[in-house]
Amino acid sequence: MCGIVGYIGGQPAAPFLVEGLTRLEYRGYDSAGIAVLSRDAKAKEKTTAVRTVGRVRELEAALPKRLAGRVGIGHTRWATHGPAAERNAHPHRSADGRISVVHNGIIDNAASLRAALEDAGVEFASDTDTEVVAHLVARSEADSLEAAVLEALGRVSGTYALAVMDERHPDRIVVARSGSPLIIGVGDKEMFIASDAAALVRHTDRAVHLDDGELATVTATGFHTFDQYANATERTPVQLAVAVEDLELSGHEHYMSKEMREQPEAAETVLRGRLDERFATARLDGLMLDPRELRSFRRVKILGCGSAYYVGQMGAQMIEDLARIPADAEAASEFRYRQPIIETDTLYVVVSQSGETADTAFAVNEIRRKGGRVVGLVNVVGSTIAREVDGGIYLHAGPEIAVASTKALTNMGLAFGLLALHLGRLRDLSHADGLRILRGLERIPGQIREVFESEERIREVAGRIAGAQSAFYIGRVRGFPVAREGAQKFKEISYVHAEAYQTSELKHGPLALITPEMPTIAVIPDDELAERNIAAAEQVLARKGPLVAVSHPGVDLARLGVETITVPKNEPELDPILLTIPTQLLAYHAAVALGHDVDKPRNLAKSVTVE
Template identity: 35%
Template sequence: MGTHGVPSPRNSHPQSSGAGDEFLVVHNGIITNYEVLKETLVRHGFTFESETDTEVIPKLAKFVFDRAHDGEGTVTFSQVVIEVMRQLEGAYALIFKSPHYPNELIACTRGSTLILGVKELSGDTDKPLFHDVKALTANGKPKELFFSSDLCAIVEHTKNYLAIEDNEVVHIKDGSVSILKFDYHNEKPASVQRALSFLEMEVEQIKKGNYDHFMQKEIHEQPNSLTTTMRGRLKDNGVVLGGLKDHMKTIRHSRRIIFIGCGTSYHAALASRPFLEELCGIPVTMELASDLLDREGPIYREDTAVFVSQSGETADTLLALEYALKNGALCVGITNTVGSTLARKTHCGIHINAGCEIGVASTKAYTSQIVVMAMMALAIGSDRLSTQARRESIIAGLSDLPNKVREVLKRDGEMKDLAESLIDTQSLLVFGRGYNYATALEGALKVKEVALMHSEGMLAGEMKHGPLALVDETLPIIVIATRDTCFSKQQSVIQQLHARKGRLIVMCSEGDAPSVCTGDSCRVIEVPQVADCLQPVINIIPCRYSKSYHLTVLRGYDVDQPRNLAKSVTTQ
């Protein structure tokens, strides 16, 4: 996904050093000092054709190469790349090719995900396999190597992979592979020993199967993904989270728990905040990663910082992680990707086990994140007798949650009918409260993401402080009013909107339609009732299926790849 310049052939990759294509570069990330580098290169006679920050990289490589040869010296490909890395600032994963170094390729990374896949590698993967390797062959058979920023991209080719770490340089030459560790303070890079990992994923997970779109498939996979998320973790009216076991005492004695994320992951944490506070008895705060970094908000050694990211590679979240580590907080990761940067750099964590998500708009990962945080709250608060009955009730609700999700998914026709009534709409408001404030935010976000329609999720308690002025008979307004402690307040909101002739769509618990909607002008969506803290898992499904998926298809847009968006936001 480009960060500089409009999508066009001249801005596409690979970017070239100029005539003769002496150096070619493919880049994922952002170079923050590219303007300074560009000015320097222009003074040395280089001309630029694209609008990208990437173009400075191959031109800088040529500048380094030419300067070395002007002195009648020789320079290796890896030396050229390492010198380029010394000059670059920002986050990047790079791949270099050059006719000056035939049968060679170099890849390197700093602050951006880079995966090396190795096909048909034999031997014991518990042993270091990359240490001045002379040839990647076994039984005389040639091997294939794959570079990617996403594990899902290599699964149909191989399950053996290596996550390249920051400042590592992978040098492929004549079928051999070596890995060097670049250090700013040392002229000579060190050789690195690394072991391959095995990817626990099947090819079927990245295929659509009988579905029209990945988003549709992933919505319908939620009963199974939730079951997998909970498997082996719910035991004897309790919760076992092996990833947190050794750090549970520290978490329970934290001064506060800070949840940090971006976009959908932030919404999942926000949906979990009320019961985390209730069951843990510890102050819980929420932070958008980018805002935390901008403010340099205080984080202390007595804090537990929980980082939530589906991919485990979200740039702002990882920068916030570095900030929290520097300040001495215990750092916990919640991610869907084993071996991700987030999983490697946090002190401990929980894998949500939702399975691979291909569609850009997160679906099953969001609901699994909420369930994981519910289990986390149950585990942290398991030593409090005052909440024992409440915990047992939630655990029973978790066990039955996949069945309740199946019930909602059976109402596909009703959801499509609702989407048809919104097809010509230009704007949409969603009001939620309590547990479902996050549902309102996430539902509105999905409409923006895939249906490309303006939509705002709002706290119902703030309705009179401005949003009420927007209400008329043409503006669709969704009010989430399922049974919880905020139900009576939501009934009042519905009455006020109805009195102002609002075009109401009310989501309520089964059997509550008469008590939430008294006029013919109100449309009702009934959903199964579950434990109040788990209700966001149920309520988000109609929001996604009717407002997002069906509405996007009816409007003729790409559901799986919305414009201008990427699955993993690996740049700031």
């Protein structure tokens, strides 16, 4: 959610810190700051710290012209404790200025630690939970920075990714991780620290991903990892799977626009090598489950947050349709708090673009602690969830920068199609039906391209509804998750209130809100419920409600005279994947028409690493 960067080596640290923070802007933040250790041993101030509210460009403008220190840490903050203000921006420092800390996550017992420190005479300069760590490290009487950090963390409960600098030990940065990602980039006589590989790719292609409970001492010449008991651990750098060009706009106005247009290629990538025509099934070796194990599951439970939850609902319907196994989706953020019953004959599937979504990662821990089998649909290799699950399906959508997920979401839907096909063919799905679904999956990349041929019309429709105060999205059975995801996209980037309802529920209350000022976006697939969906649309029109239909060529809507966005027809089980694409475009063009920052919607973050 927040961003951490750090540098130690032979070059000035500030340029990397600023560049790295800029690369992490997509994660969402409201303030930024850096702290750099001076090269001048006689300098009155050994640490130069600059913090600003707003974008990284404001931070860069506020930096001294000469900032030559070769050790530094930086941070972009998404407010949790205390408002967006300079005093709350990171890095936070100890009272004597010796210790500087940047932190992602939440210190659960910060209030009690703060009270104890204040009783001991410590004066706090911020409202944050992070500042307690700086004071705890500074007050330690340990002989080394590593020991002081360990002592401080022994008093802390919560989640954290930390980077700590000490003026007494200017040759090192100590980092620690528990529940929030942290990566060490390995260079040539220089080392990098980041919470996301995007900050590293211009400088190194080798990195070490810390595990939960692991710490490291990072110097210009290398790193040493150890656990919470100071025992050495073994870490080997791995190749980063992100290229610099993947993170560029490449001529597009917004990352969201670029990523939507990358969907056909991303879809081809997730399907490549996974379609088995001979047996009319999917090859999913990454699940690490043999046919006998897969047949033993009597239920599938899918967990995700936000858009991942809604695509999980699509996936549950696919699994029930094709495999005839009871399946349902649930918000991962609520899962562990309702004392869930973990069943050994249930296959748990967690979904996360970043692989770092805190609520979903905690759900994985709960399932594994109680003996459940959990697999993941994750986009980022080496991420927390990818390493914690028993197996899974990598989405291979490529880096996704815009906060609103598009290509990763589509690949999640395709991955569920593969999983449903695989499970179905292990049970009662016929070879003919398996081949039907396989052919349907093969058609999807080309059909996504067809949707974009209607983009200009979709832009015009979006411009007409952008000025509304509220909007309804409605859909039924397979169409309902499409409506939920559509409403999510519309509200998060256009800031227009949007709600999703099952079409059948309109008459049970929401119809009272239909007015000429309240547009309704109706998902009407060409399926067995098409006539019922059309009847509901007529109820909206009878009350003079503006209506936009997202539908198929075979649905007769001409007699209603409504605005229709037509989507190519695929197999009924796979149609929701394609029906989602126009809702992305509607949201995007509405947000553009309203002049909003499409890639960085207010108050939101790309990877939600706090509860």
